[in-house]
Amino acid sequence: xxxxxxxxxxxxxxxxxxxxxxxxxxxxxxxxxxxxxxxxxxxxxxxxxxxxxxxxxxxxxxxxxxxxxxxxxxxxxxxxxxxxxxxxxxxxxxxxxxxxxxxxxxxxxxxxxxxxxxxxxxxxxxxxxxxxxxxxxxxxxxxxxxxxxxxxxxxxxxxxxxxxxxxxxxxxxxxxxxxxxxxxxxxxxxxxxxxxxxxxxxxxxxxxxxxxxxxxxxxxxxxxxxxxxxxxxxxxxxxxxxxxxxxxxxxxxxx
Amino acid sequence: xxxxxxxxxxxxxxxxxxxxxxxxxxxxxxxxxxxxxxxxxxxxxxxxxxxxxxxxxxxxxxxxxxxxxxxxxxxxxxxxxxxxxxxxxxxxxxxxxxxxxxxxxxxxxxxxxxxxxxxxxxxxxxxxxxxxxxxxxxxxxxxxxxxxxxxxxxxxxxxxxxxxxxxxxxxxxxxxxxxxxxxxxxxxxxxxxxxxxxxxxxxxxxxxxxxxxxxxxxxxxxxxxxxxxxxxxxxxxxxxxxxxxxxxxxxxxxxxxxxxxxxxxxxxxxxxxxxxxxxxxxxxxxxxxxxxxxxxxxxxxxxxxxxxxxxxxxxxxxxxxxxxx
Numbered sequence: 001x002x003x004x005x006x007x008x009x010x011x012x013x014x015x016x017x018x019x020x021x022x023x024x025x026x027x028x029x030x031x032x033x034x035x036x037x038x039x040x041x042x043x044x045x046x047x048x049x050x051x052x053x054x055x056x057x058x059x060x061x062x063x064x065x066x067x068x069x070x071x072x073x074x075x076x077x078x079x080x081x082x083x084x085x086x087x088x089x090x091x092x093x094x095x096x097x098x099x100x101x102x103x104x105x106x107x108x109x110x111x112x113x114x115x116x117x118x119x120x121x122x123x124x125x126x127x128x129x130x131x132x133x134x135x136x137x138x139x140x141x142x143x144x145x146x147x148x149x150x151x152x153x154x155x156x157x158x159x160x161x162x163x164x165x166x167x168x169x170x171x172x173x174x175x176x177x178x179x180x181x182x183x184x185x186x187x188x189x190x191x192x193x194x195x196x197x198x199x200x201x202x203x204x205x206x207x208x209x210x211x212x213x214x215x216x217x218x219x220x221x222x223x224x225x226x227x228x229x230x231x232x233x234x235x236x237x238x239x240x241x242x243x244x245x246x247x248x249x250x251x252x253x254x255x
Numbered sequence: 256x257x258x259x260x261x262x263x264x265x266x267x268x269x270x271x272x273x274x275x276x277x278x279x280x281x282x283x284x285x286x287x288x289x290x291x292x293x294x295x296x297x298x299x300x301x302x303x304x305x306x307x308x309x310x311x312x313x314x315x316x317x318x319x320x321x322x323x324x325x326x327x328x329x330x331x332x333x334x335x336x337x338x339x340x341x342x343x344x345x346x347x348x349x350x351x352x353x354x355x356x357x358x359x360x361x362x363x364x365x366x367x368x369x370x371x372x373x374x375x376x377x378x379x380x381x382x383x384x385x386x387x388x389x390x391x392x393x394x395x396x397x398x399x400x401x402x403x404x405x406x407x408x409x410x411x412x413x414x415x416x417x418x419x420x421x422x423x424x425x426x427x428x429x430x431x432x433x434x435x436x437x438x439x440x441x442x443x444x445x446x447x448x449x450x451x452x453x454x455x456x457x458x459x460x461x462x463x464x465x466x467x468x469x470x471x472x473x474x475x476x477x478x479x480x481x482x483x484x485x486x487x488x489x490x491x492x493x494x495x496x497x498x499x500x501x502x503x504x505x506x507x508x509x510x511x512x513x514x515x516x517x518x519x520x521x522x523x524x525x526x527x528x529x530x531x532x533x534x535x536x537x538x539x540x541x542x543x544x545x546x547x548x549x550x551x552x553x554x555x556x557x558x559x560x561x562x563x564x565x566x567x568x569x570x571x572x573x574x575x576x577x578x579x580x
Contacts, residue, residue: 028335028337028338028341051362052285052456052458053456053457053458054456061573061575061576063337064287064337064338064339064518064520064579065285065287065314065338066285066286066337067284067285067286067287067288067289067312067314067337067456067458068287068511068518068573069288069455069511069513069514069518069567069571069572069573070571070573071456072455072456072513072572073572073573078455078456078457079456079457080366080456080457080459080460080461080462081362081366081458081459082366082367082370082459082462085362085363085366085383089363089381089382089383091423115359115388120388120392120394121394122351122353124351125347125351126342126346126347126350126351127341127342127347128333128334128335128342128343129332129333129335129359130333130359130361130389131312131333131335131361131362132332132333132361132362132363133361134361134383134384134387134389135361135362135363135381135383138382138383138385138387139382139383160388160392161386161388162387162388162389164384164385164386164387167386172386173386176426177385177386177413177424177425177426177427178385179382179423250578250579250580253338
């Protein structure tokens with residue numbers, strides 16, 4: 001078995017969630033690597049696109065931001081913010097979009113906080129805010145969420161609900177008036193989680209090699225069903241080769 | 256809005272004339288790309304105060320204006336700068352200290368707000384943010400909103416679809432139009448009248464410009480009108496939207512200008528180091544902005560090697576192989 005880092009495991013785990021034909025909305029950082037890896041490994045006909053308006057970028061180098069000039073190279077179209085969000089809100093194209101995002105806090109229904117910890121007006125910690133994350137989470141069919149597995153990040157109630165997950169359960173999104181779809185997968189530095197199709201509550205789908213479900217629960221602020229948990233396959237030699245040699249040879253994101 | 260044919264002026268004059276204390280402003284670009292940085296530094300140099308800033312994700316420019324002490328209120332979607340600053344540092348400090356009032360929206364909502372302003376309608380609808388704190392938590396109170404006629408009485412409003420579920424939606428969120436006093440863009444090419452060509456992604460620049468009462472366009476290159484009119488399909492802004500045209504080489508530096516130069520990782524990393532510490536940041540403002548005469552002098556300080564290193568490769572539009580660690 002090849003040696004690998006947890007970041008590499010996370011990027012590969014996310015890449016495996018992307019299907020051929022998906023239109024992949026990428027944020028900054030590890031989500032771009034996951035999308036690049038998927039395109040080179042398992043989903044060659046997936047389309048990488050950015051909220052800035054770049055559609056089907058040829059990423060010869062990993063971008064440092066979604067407005068990096070690297071996202072503008074050899075695209076199908078270089079558009080605008082108005083175009084890109086309309087693509088996600090659009091009743092036809094939006095159903096094909098899978099969004100990848102991260103956050104400071106997540107709850108059991110996959111609701112995300114990327115705005116503040118503490119009081120809004122005078123926060124203990126201020127983060128970047130929604131950017132396009134709330135839009136993506138509101139519109140698209142599936143989202144993949146990257147999180148660090150920590151008690152303070154997996155919380156019963158988010159301090160500020162920036163991006164809607166399943167809200168308060170099975171009927172939450174419909175009652176709020178949101179589009180169908182919602183969070184599909186949460187990828188952490190220890191495990192891969194999903195959401196129960198009936199209750200829409202988070203559950204453990206699998207843990208990385210050497211990690212037990214109990215360790216995951218110890219690093220969460222709420223309990224989840226672990227009965228379906230299966231070991232996650234480690235990255236293959238080919239997956240690692242693509243990630244290291246094609247996607248991020250400078251290790252800008254892999255570290 | 257000015258139908259004249261020659262609006263060329265220097266940056267000091269343009270900023271002095273159009274960016275007044277207390278003005279509501281917006282700047283173009285997105286995180287590390289095509290922020291009008293020369294204008295941002297000139298605003299700081301002229302010590303403008305109490306600006307009300309509208310931003311979607313205008314990373315570096317936003318953080319420098321906040322750090323320069325120019326901004327008292329901000330309506331924003333994303334205060335980050337990609338991998339260089341997941342949360343903008345001076346922004347975070349100002350908000351946590353209570354020195355900056357914030358109203359949060361999403362990127363699409365800010366885009367629609369500029370578009371509504373450009374279209375001349377009071378609001379536009381979207382399905383974004385239903386069920387979230389973006390709807391329920393307001394930064395500006397209703398009382399504060401009443402005190403400034405340039406701020407609408409509500410942050411957002413939710414409307415039941417009057418077409419009875421038509422379009423597959425039961426409800427929509429209405430976001431209010433923005434009409435800034437001035438919008439500032441940096442573009443690759445413009446002529447003396449203000450016709451502007453933007454290469455690469457336009458972000459929300461066009462909507463931001465058309466929504467504003469006054470527009471300052473800084474450009475890498477001032478070109479003859481005939482050069483732009485030979486291929487008008489590529490032009491993004493009609494001249495009559497523009498009030499000032501300011502040729503500034505490296506006008507987006509240290510952010511990128513597609514097909515001209517890349518962002519400068521050395522500068523952006525050094526900025527992050529300085530922004531974290533109060534004393535270092537004060538020294539940064541003094542040495543890089545206040546004690547520097549203008550943008551040409553600022554650019555010259557960076558040295559020819561650094562500028563050569565970020566020169567855009569003609570095939571890709573960015574600096575291939577640039578060390579970005």
